[in-house]
Amino acid sequence: MKRIDAVKAAVAVIIFNEQKQVLLQKRKDVGLWGIPSGHIEIGETVEQAAIREVKEETNVDITIKKLIGVYSDPDSQRFEYPSGEVVHFITSCFLAEISGGHLCCNEEESLEIKFFDVDDLPNNLLKMHPQWLKDALAQRELAFIR
Template identity: 35%
Template structure:
């Protein structure tokens, strides 16, 4: 999506537009040795999230998660497991370009556990702020409910989630 595209996330919204597409994506719940979670702030809506992005042709979901994390935060990771597969129709993303709805997407997200193995925290076009956050402090951050659901499940230590 273009940097001039506005993103509106809907959650359990009966007035949300109907999806026009589904796109696979990967997100990564990266925890450092102290148990802190790697978080970034999206410049398009100001919300905090874990590294997330769309799967490109020719790559695996693991490669997607590793690429997105490094592109968005500067941190190089190793995937260590599966948080879950999140496909709920409760989450719909509306992309508005030039004042018109360009796409309405229902995400198909595979969330992975990961640990840092290199790199340095850095801001990017996709992250206006990047930081390690103690799980007990996550409530202080504005996080979309769909992303908070992934994070909470990943921190719970339960078996992988599947919608």
């Protein structure tokens, strides 16, 4: 098994607009595009973390619609930060819709925020995110466990 320094709980939130485009952020820490996501803080529920992360990264308020899946496979959920730290994330991924606020890039966390057609995603997408999006597009009633 490849080196892992820590295991952390995380959330990811998939948001589609009316044109069925998906919201992505270009992360400041690694310069790659991805679904809004982040760590769960001590004392937070997964729902609270999802709402907070989206607000911090995009300035919009959301309503959680459903759980898409829980992702824990270390082969796909292993992330290396520029500092060299390697984290195995256990990620709860949600489908949500925007309920307020206005889309705005938080320059502390993101280089850019943009909606993309699901058939025309950027090439430099974080490796675990295409599976999350594929599962969201499957529109399955039950959550995936991967």
